[in-house]
Amino acid sequence: MANFETPEIKEYPTIPLIKEGVMAHSKPFISKDAFQQPLGFPGELLDNWQDVAIEKMGEMLGKYRGLQVFLDSCVKCGACTDKCHYFLGTSDPKNMPVARQDLLRKVYRRYFTFAGKYFPKLVGAVDMTKEVLDDWYSYFHQCSQCRRCSVYCPYGIDTAEISMAAREIMDAVGVGQKYCNEIIAKVYKIGNNLGLPEPALRDTLEGLEEDVLEDTGVAVKYPLDVKGADILLVTPSADFFAEPHVDGLIGYGKVFHAAGASWTISSHASEAANFGMFIGSYENMRKVALRIREAALDLGVKRIIFGECGHAWRVAYSFLNTLAGPFDFLDPRYPVPQHICEYTYDLLKRGALTMDKSANDHMRLTFHDSCNVARASRMGDLPGGQFVIPREVIKASCNHFYDMNADTIHEGTFCCGGGGGLLTDDLMEIRVKGALPRMSALKQVVEEHGVTHLAAICAICKSQFSKVMPYYGFQMSQIVSVHQLVSNAIVLNDKQ
């Protein structure tokens, strides 16, 4: 299928011996001027890029306490070295979280610390050279910012934060990543990652209404830009057409229908994803997030609910209030924003939905905790609600549910391999290799419990799995949306 080998799934998870440099060739396409300008970044590598990079680093050290503390505090204990799926899948030591951080730390030490200025060899400090920059470009695009390493670090050092900072510095000197920056530019121009304009969106939603009517005999609505609706649904644009995402969107519509809710999608904020986070740019992340505020004000809604997407939920849950708040114009009885799983779960608890679990009897399911939901957000009132609520929704929709190995779920969940802005064809090798730990855990439940399908609540996970599962001998159709299960099981009647 490609010019690399898919790693072999071992019977027991093993920690590989390091193999230096084996992934040094992995690099995403470089962004062009046309995608750099709208984000406020130079179009190509600046002549005085070294000075600009160091100056930018200094500026960020003063703006982000996390960065400063993380760069100082690492004791090289090594607890994180075997925690990254990209290291486990590639054996490249620079994919060990601490070694990835060190790519930046060694430059930090050289320019910003006493020891690095006067005793560089002793503490492994180096100058900011083109070789270093190339290494950054390669290895900071082999980090999906999944935060798994931060769970096990005694100081909570989060390599995701370091990757974001490195990408921000690279953007500032003119070497951006095409995939992310092109997409952000598209959001500014059209309103979503896919560049789907309003008429196309309307068409798609009307098509869904026809399909659902045909399937169920019930006229479920998928409204767009309805002023005065109660709920604004913000969902990843992949939900509008990709498989299995769209089946999830169909499910959200059915839930709203069953609840008798008034809701709408906005063409101005027709995107839950916020790639501004991946490139570590507060300004761009904020600009994207403000579109949601504008849409909510413009449509006069009372609540905001997010569809199934991992990093989008992180930005929504953890950052939206910061970036685009305060949301004092919304109904104070509800948290802002809410997750569609929280919404469905509330209805289930109140007995407001009729579910026929046997509708999913052709599947035996397991659930993939998406990293950003698991380690960077919450659902419901209690810590850990992000693990309980989606599972409760799944269990209310099917009869056969089995969790994967305890080391690979909840806060220890393994990334799908495609998060953090890596979901692009030019990074296929690292995506496939990084999926190894998750695929191993899946294989185990397939063998032990006859699991047939993997459910997820993230647009990136879903796209990534449908692409990489065939490399491991699974089929792309084995990945399903959680609200697809809801959609199958929910019993609608026309009076609602």
Added chain:
Amino acid sequence: MSLSAAYTALFYVAIVIFVVGLGLRISKYAKTPAPLKIPTTPAPVTQGGVVLRMFREVVFFQSLFKGNKWTWIFGWIFHASLLLAFFRHLRYAMSPDNILWPLVSLEVVQSFGKYAGFAMLVGLIGLFGRRIFVDRVRYISSPSDYLMLILIFAIAASGLGMSFVAHTDIVSLKAFVLGLIYFNPQPLPSDPLVLIHLGLVALLMIIFPVSKLLHAPGVFFSPTRNQIDNPREKRHLSPWAAKLETNERS
């Protein structure tokens, strides 16, 4: 200049560097804003919960326990012995009329403290062994990482040497330390173990603020560990991010 005078000067310099250096770092950490809510979740939703989480991290190394049992056991033994040894040493810096005297002269502190030195060596050897034998840890180690372990090992070993092998004149040593504290310099016993032990301790204090030993204050300032998980309930806004807003909306 006599040896005693040199050591007196060395200690004053070391103490100033340690206190000022560490103070500057801590004030930098305290002043730098954390613009976004980034606790590693599941995270506590109350301030009390955060205090408990921090307590578990600092006292039990909870995250490290999840991460690697060998590093945890050696690391924890090392730090626990370090703490005990520290308390035991307070006796040399206090006169018996000090209110804390009864505490530091407790039998547990003094006798456990004495043997803690051996536990410390065990912990340090374990940590050093991991650095050499585990290929991943070897890869991430710089010379400074080995030297730091060797330095602390040498401090502990020279200390044990005085406790168990070549006893030093503890009475005049104590006079020297109290002399430092009360700005009334006293002569230092000049057997080699004392000189090595004290010299290395001064060195440790000097490098503390410019080395990875900053992990000790750092852990308390780590946003992934010290933030409350309440972004929906309470708006979190850093001063520099607030400035972005004032221009647009008001």
